[in-house]
Amino acid sequence: MTIRNAMSIDLEDWFCVYVLSQTIDRQDWDNTELRVLQSTRRVLDLFDKYNTRATFFVLGYIADKLPDLIRDIDARGHEIATHGYNHQLITRLTPGEFEKDLVESLEALGRCGVGQEILGYRAPSFSVVEETRWALDIMAHHGLQYDSSVFPIGFHPDYGIAGSPLAPYKITDDLWEFPLTVVDVLGRRLPCSGGGYFRLFPYSFTRYCLKKVNRQQRPAVFYLHPWELDPDQPRLDLPWDKKFRQYNNLRKTEKRLDKLLRDFEFTTMREVLSL
Numbered sequence: 014m015t016i017r018n019a020m021s022i023d024l025e026d027w028f029c030v031y032v033l034s035q036t037i038d039r040q041d042w043d044n045t046e047l048r049v050l051q052s053t054r055r056v057l058d059l060f061d062k063y064n065t066r067a068t069f070f071v072l073g074y075i076a077d078k079l080p081d082l083i084r085d086i087d088a089r090g091h092e093i094a095t096h097g098y099n100h101q102l103i104t105r106l107t108p109g110e111f112e113k114d115l116v117e118s119l120e121a122l123g124r125c126g127v128g129q130e131i132l133g134y135r136a137p138s139f140s141v142v143e144e145t146r147w148a149l150d151i152m153a154h155h156g157l158q159y160d161s162s163v164f165p166i167g168f169h170p171d172y173g174i175a176g177s178p179l180a181p182y183k184i185t186d187d188l189w190e191f192p193l194t195v196v197d198v199l200g201r202r203l204p205c206s207g208g209g210y211f212r213l214f215p216y217s218f219t220r221y222c223l224k225k226v227n228r229q230q231r232p233a234v235f236y237l238h239p240w241e242l243d244p245d246q247p248r249l250d251l252p253w254d255k256k257f258r259q260y261n262n263l264r265k266t267e268k269r270l271d272k273l274l275r276d277f278e279f280t281t282m283r284e285v286l287s288l
Contacts, residue, residue, distance in 0.1 A: 015278055016227040016230065016231070016232055016233075016278070017232060017278050017279065017280050017284070017285060018223070018227070018232050018233040018234065018235065018277055018278065018279050018280075018285070019068065019161075019191065019232060019233070019234040019235070019279065019280065019281065019282040019285045020060075020065060020066075020067035020068065020234075020235055020274075020279035020280070020281075021067060021068045021069075021070060021135070021161065021234060021235065021236045021237075021282060022053075022056060022067055022068070022069045022070065022236070022237055022238070022239065023070050023072075023096055023135060023236055023237070023238050024049070024053065024069050024070060024071045024072055024075055024086075024096065024238075024239065025049070025072040025074075025075060025096065025100060025238060025239075025240070026045075026047060026048060026049040026075060026239075026240060027048055027049075027240035027243065027246040027247070028042060028045045028046075029042070029072060029074070029075075029100045030100075030238075030240070030259065031100070031102065031137060031138045032251075032255045032258055032259050033249065033251075033255075033259065036249055036251065037249075039099060042074065046247065047078060047079075048240070048243055048246060049075060049079070049082075049239050049240065050079055050082055051243070052239035052240055052242050052243040053082060053086075053239045055239075055242050055267060056237070056239055056242060056270075057085075057086070057089060059267070059270055059271060059274060060089075060091070060274070061089070062271075062274070063274040063275065065274055065279050065280070066090050066091050066092070066279075066280050066281050066284075067091050067092070067279065067280075067281060068091065068092040068093075068094050068133060068281045068282040068283070069083075069086050069091055069092065069093055069094065070094045070095065070096035070133070070134070070135040070161075071083060071086075071093055071094070071095060071096055071118075071122060072096045072097065072098065072100055072118070073095070073096075073097065073098030073099075073114075073117055073118030073119075073120075073121035073122065074098055074099060074100070074121075076118075076121040076122050076124070076125050077121050077124065080124065080125040080126070083122065083125040083127060084125055084126060084127070087125075087127050087128065087129065091281065092129070092132075092133070092281035092282065092283050092284075093122060093127050093129055093131060094131060094132065094133030094134060094135065094282070095115070095118045095119060095122065095131055095133070095134050095135075095157075096118070096134075096135050096137065097114050097115060097118050097134075097136070097137055098114045098115075098117040098118040098121060099114055099117075100137045101114055101137060102136070102137055102138050102140040103136050103137075103140040103141060103145040103148050104140045104142065104144065104145055108147055108148070108151060111148050111151060112151050112155075115134070115151065115152070115155060116155065119131060119155065130156070131156070131157070132156075132157060132158040132159060132283055132288055133157060133158070133159050133160070133161060133282055133283065134152050134157050134159075134160050134161070134162070135160070135161045135162050135236075136148070136160075136162035138171060138172060139162050139163070139164045139171075139172040139173070139193065140162065140171075140172060141160060141162035141163050141174075142172060142173065142174060143174055149184060149185050149188050150185065150187075152188060153185060153187035153188045157188065158187075158188065158189060158283075158286075158288050159181075159188060159189035159190065159191055159282065159283075159286055159288065160184065160188055160189070160190050160191070161190070161191040161192070161193070161234060161282060162190075162193075163177055163184070163190050163192045163193065164192065164193045164195070164204065165177040165178065165179055165192050165193070165195055165202060166195055166202050166204060167202075177190075177192060178190075178192065179192060179194075179195060179197075179202075179231065180192075180231050180232075181232070181285070181286060189286055189288075191234055191282055191285070191286060192234075193206045193234060193236065194206035194222075194223070194226060194233040194234050194235070196222040196225050196226055203222070205218070205219055205222035205223060205226075205233075206233065206234055206235055206236055207219075207235045207236040207237050208236055208237060208238065208241070209258055209261070211235075211237065211241075211266070211269060212241065212261050212262040212263070212265065212266055212269075213261060213262070216269045216272055216273075219269075219273065220272075220273075220276055223235075223277060227277075232285050233277075234282065234285075235273065235279065237266070237270065241263060241266045242263075242266050242267045242270070243263065244263035244264040244266075246263075248260065
């Protein structure tokens, strides 16, 4: 039986990334070049090419800036979910601040005229960790039915919940968790679900890992940002490690995504979860 995996896009622009947050202040976003429209169109064209539907975790700020784009994503049959409003890590917020950001994001999507019910959330930089589990009840209180923020790894300094389940599971009585995909290799959990990992490793590694996950009858979730298909984005003077994370292999992303959509079957997260 063919396993249907979940395709997800974290819809934010290049300057919203946490890696750049100490270089581009939040108050300067309105004065920074907006490039996400063109890069998202490239993503949408690839999805049309392979008749793939995906889940777009939309940053509320982008929804307010480009409501026509969000309506187009909706009209093409993709799922709309929320990525918060200001791309703030939950680990740096109080419960009240998190709830305010979440509500603002849902209101922004409402202003776009999105007809579908918003069921899903993904935290910026996967910042649902042990210390922020309190955010899950707030999500459920506002009508969300699933989260996709937990990385089931223990080695990353900024995110991860070591030892957490690899397949979708009920993380609370009211909320599903669709964890980011990892594969167990020789007793070590290796991320293979997209983003910077997709650009860092050769495409053959991603294909091998996702095939292994599917052989285990486990659906994978893949994630990407539109700016990762934008090799001409402004280049900032960053420390070498941040520069590598942000700009490594940007020119290869689109071709790799094309191969991925050809080799695997993807749909929305809500469909994989039967919500």
